[in-house]
Amino acid sequence: MKSLIDEVTQRIRERSAATRGRYLQRVERMIDRPRGPERLGCANVAHAFAALPGSDKFKVVAEKAPNIGIVTSYNDMLSAHQPYEGFPAILRDEAGRCGATAQVAGGVPAMCDGVTQGLPGMELSLFSRDNIARGTAIALSHDVYEGALLLGICDKIVPGLLIGALHFGHLPCVFVPGGPMSTGISNHEKSRVREQYAQGLVGRERLLEAESAAYHGPGTCTFYGTANSNQMLMEAMGLHVPGAAFIHPHDGLREALTREAVRTVLARRKGQPGFLPIGRQVDERVIVNAMVALLATGGSTNHLIHWVAVARSAGILIDWNDFSDLSSGVPLLARVYPNGAADVNEFQRAGGPGFVLRELLDGGWLHGDVATVSEGGMRDYTRLPVRAEGGRVVWQDLPEAPGDESILRRGDRPFSPTGGLKLLKGNLGRAVIKSSAVPEDRHVIEAPARVFDSQEELQAAFNAGELNRDFVAVVRFQGPAACGMPELHKLTPPLAVLQGQGHRVALVTDGRMSGASGKVPAAIHVSPEALAGGPLAKVRDGDLVRLDANAGTLEALVDAAEWDARAPAERSPEQAEAIGWGLGRELFSGMRQIVTSAEEGACTWQMS
Structure with a gap:
């Protein structure tokens, strides 16, 4: 061991x-305790097995099956x-x-x-x-x-x-x-069509064709x-x-x-x-x-x-x-x-x-x-x-050697000597990154912040051509208490397009990314979340942000005195009103009020 x-x-x-x-x-x-049919009252047992065929009732009660x-x-x-x-x-x-x-x-x-x-x-x-x-x-x-x-x-x-x-x-x-x-079409082909759609190079019909060939x-x-x-x-x-x-x-x-x-x-x-x-x-x-x-x-x-x-x-x-x-x-x-x-x-x-x-x-x-x-x-x-x-x-x-060394490796010659996930720490809180999916030349990103309070804001800025540069997208108010911590996988195609154009981009969020999160560096699950007064709420447009997956750091490169003096931004009244209502979301309001942090498992129940 x-x-x-x-x-x-x-x-x-x-x-x-x-x-x-x-x-x-x-x-x-x-x-x-004794087994159920012996422990429960007769009415309880009768209810439990009322719908069983007669032979099964006999087995479970009389034969103790x-x-x-x-x-x-x-x-x-x-x-x-x-x-x-x-x-x-x-x-x-x-x-x-x-x-x-x-x-x-x-x-x-x-x-x-x-x-x-x-x-x-x-x-x-x-x-x-x-x-x-x-x-x-x-x-x-x-x-x-x-x-x-x-x-x-x-x-x-x-x-x-x-x-x-x-x-x-x-x-x-x-x-x-x-x-x-x-297996349908390859995942890479599916992602390529998604990026083409994000750029307006193909229409909805082609995108639906590709998605339906992947999920078929x-x-x-x-x-x-x-x-x-x-x-x-x-x-x-x-x-x-x-x-x-x-x-x-x-x-x-x-x-x-x-x-x-x-x-x-x-x-x-x-x-x-x-x-x-x-x-x-x-x-x-x-x-x-x-x-x-x-x-x-x-x-x-x-x-x-x-x-x-x-x-x-x-x-x-x-x-x-x-x-x-x-x-x-x-x-x-x-x-x-x-x-x-x-x-x-x-x-x-x-x-x-x-x-x-x-x-x-x-x-x-x-x-x-x-x-x-x-x-x-x-x-x-x-x-x-x-x-x-x-x-x-x-x-x-199984054979001693893998069937395909581009997919699996033996323990003595791995793809990497370390695992695929990394903890990031710094004045922006604690976060995780799936480093195994990110190209090594993107493990460190330092760029000005562009702050968004929803994923829709980021998508709108991309569609308006406002993001054709190096930047770190800070998408906040996405944590468990804010809105149930949705996955932000829809942000992958636009950010991948910008990265493919040569821009150095990254995502920092108190939300989640899908298990399919890929090649764009993403510091996710940032805790404490912005709604709880976490440091993401202090970030302003233009702040220099450094995500370093090698050193395990996540920092806003802002003068310490200025950073300490900043008041956390609050969610807009319009956003607060929109969150949690419609499609049954109001039924989950109690969960949003008691949920623990992401690092504590985002639990809505208590350990005893």
Whole structure:
């Protein structure tokens, strides 16, 4: 084990001793109770199983057969979640074959950030994570289950399901993915057409043609954004059936893996030799393994928010210093768009998560002694699942070399000796940058600020031809308390156009960028946010701003006395009035009032 991994893990363990201890005490109290059908009153039991077929009622009550709860995020708006429509029938059938029962305990909302990018609905996106967690809790609150199967893939959905599941830490849980869509046009071609559209070189018809060729069928979007980073992290945490992440929804292996999830959760239930409740399973080492996997693959910046919240759900306290310190010693082993040209299907063919985890494990960058839902531990996640005779799954060792060295590298010859994310600090606050996606000659940008209070203001200035120069775009009042911290991915094409014209440009914001944020340097999640009096509210047009991803600094180069004397700007009354109303945004006003900072996980609930 690398000393850095041990050191970071140990300090997290020490920092979390009190909160983790209280969490585990609660988990143990829940484990000690009798199973639901014996514990609940007769009317409660009758309600719980009223809709089951008579034979299943007899099994679960009289024969004491295990009952598994299914929490699904199915809808057919999300291409990634549309395949889940048929999963409950498969899961119930397999449970029956195993002498168990399974019920859909509940559904949770699942919105598509791709649909709401740049629109008011995006202001609900981050908060949807905590609503999903609450929906998971509502589903499992019926308290008649001996395990849970969690069906989710996309951006806020997996973190929300995981937060909810960890509040039921006495249950064994297995996450059930659906897989990516087939490859369409390349992500680079899609981005090229977007930039052409931003310049007025092509019209809406050509743009829609390109977008529809990229997003064209069932399954997860094929770039390595937040959704696919989720899947990588579930493998690294041992919460999937091994190797399940990136198998296409309509591949025959997908159903076999889905059925295997039922057998896996049943093997981990109370009373079995391998009993493994998720609250025990997800400890400090597992959280660190997830962080390492994120860094080694150049994954989504959104997880510097989400995994802080996930860890807190298990009583574990992590922060951006932990990510930054790990990044200094974890090698970058994957180049998947936006960190490279490959999509996730090509990543999978080159060796996928199994290859990455094997190299990290063999190189001492992962804790190999953790418990996983697969009985063989982390080593099981370094192998490739294949369909065998009779439809069952077997696992094969991966080749020693990657299938394509432009996509994957061995641990002893990485793309970079350090990970893909960097912490920035200075008089503008604390922020993060996805440095792995940015060309090295753009790691340092020093230019005058141009201040915007919304992304629409920046787009209008671009369209008016006002930004044809070097500048740092400061887009403020975009934090969790201000407006729910929407992603500002719509700003990528205009800024990329300006960078392509030779201008030195960067983005600094207290908002988020998509997991697909790419080649333009962006200091994001700036904390404290402007609405809370954070230093972004002090920046004025023309201030010289320096973003230095090499040194890890983010500074307004303003005389210190003048800077200290400046009063923070306030949001305009018109902007304040527009925020939070329409399309249901008013229902989230309470969340905006109590949400923690981005570095604290943007949580709308409290640790106990």
